[in-house]
Amino acid sequence: MRAFVFSLTAAAALLVPAGPATAQRGRNPLTELLQADTAHFGRILRDPAAYRVQILYTQINRDGRGRPHFRTFRYGAPATQYFYPASTVKLPAAALALQKLRTLRAQVPELSAASPLRIDTAFAGQTVVLRDTTARSGRASIGQYIRKVLLVSDNDAFNRLYEFVGQQELNEQLRRRGLPETRLIHRLSVGDQEPGSRHTNPLAFYADTTLSRPLYVQPAAYNAQPLPPLPATDFRIGRGYMQGGRAVDGQGNTVLVPEPLDLGSKNYFPLAEQQQVLRALLFPEAVPARQRFALAEADYRFLHRYLSMLPRESQAPRYDVAHFPDTYAKFLLGGGGIAPLPPGVRVFNKIGQAYGFLIDNAYVVDLERNVEFLLSAVIYTNSDGILNDDKYDYDTIGFPFLRDLGQAVLRYEQQRPRRHTPDLSRFRLDYRATTTDDAP
Incomplete structure (x- = not known):
């Protein structure tokens, strides 16, 4: 340090x-x-x-x-x-998700933060969402994800907001809002890194909970732009870190790496x-x-x-x-x-x-x-x-x-x-x- x-x-x-x-x-x-x-x-x-x-x-x-x-x-x-920054990045993501919905509503007046949402996959590591048992409707929605993000800092909920807004738009909008140093470049708690962090899922909003009447369909996206630079200093933290996986010791055990953890590729x-x-x-x-x-x-x-x-x-x-x-x-x-x-x-x-x-x-x-x-x-x-x-x-x-x-x-x-x-x-x-x- x-x-x-x-x-x-x-x-x-x-x-x-x-x-x-x-x-x-x-x-x-x-x-x-x-x-x-x-x-x-x-x-x-x-x-x-x-x-x-x-x-x-x-x-x-x-x-x-x-x-x-x-x-x-x-x-x-x-x-x-x-x-x-950990979960503090969820607040601008929530605001930008509502902002994107507000923009889309000019084309799709029925669309709202309560609209039922289905999320599919198009790249390795992505996961599907068909239901949300925490919601009254039983379906996922941007509104429900924002509730969970703000009430108890739910990580999966943030990841879905990240996938809806998209990595490129998240960072472009942060710059436009006078936030030149902030960068949101990966999901949370799923080991997200390049290239997967650049890819976001296809998804669709519906007018009904049976998911039979689509309102808006968003294809999978890929951010080909350079990632925002890290303007901070002293981002190699600690004197060592635990790392697991077969690539480390050939057996999948967790081992101590005796050097600082480099967080230079993080949010x-x-x-x-x-x-x-x-x-x-x-x-x-x-x-x-x-x-x-x-x-x-x-x-x-x-x-x-x-x-x-x-x-x-x-x-x-x-x-x-x-x-x-x-x-x-x-x-x-x-x-x-x-x-x-x-x-x-x-x-x-x-x-x-x-x-x-x-x-x-x-x-x-x-x-x-x-x-x-x-x-x-x-x-x-x-x-x-x-x-x-x-x-x-x-x-x-x-x-x-x-x-x-x-x-x-x-x-x-x-x-x-x-x-x-x-x-x-x-x-x-x-x-x-x-x-x-x-x-x-």
């Missing part, structure tokens, strides 16, 4: 703008919050390089007309230092661009036009609902609270299930967890105290330096750190004076079960 120079004094100056936010120099509340609570953050402060921590905290101040103004503070490792979604995407989806009117997704109000409402819904509040798909507690997908404040959210607090977020990295990209709103802020953070927790061994320090270091960080910033925000009280009614949502499909 490449070493880098880190100091709290330097961290206070590492303040970055995101969109129209104002970058602040001088006093940095993030540094102050961490230094003031060494009981919870002392371990990180003593050896920040080992944990590859990056934090973005954005204060939201409303003007007299209720318009949000953003003030962003940064703490941690250089913004160019690589971290594996990339830097923290500033993660928060930019979240802001564009929550405050589209407050970001530059080039950063906005081409979505309708119904699309935004759908995303807001499932970004903030708790697993037990979902009826289809339905989740067992014993396996999916309220904060299962809420790392900041909730610690991935180890703590409940405070009364009146909702978190609109997307998390990621893989290779020892934990990430949460969140908008936190306290509806009882009229408090709102954006907080995005990543931490690397792998004390033995070995990747792919399923021996990460998530439970002992990572989840508690993100829980404590979220709680510390929330307490600070609850006491921070504001000239104008925000109107948060648009984020006061109804999570009661619906009798019809709410997909746009």
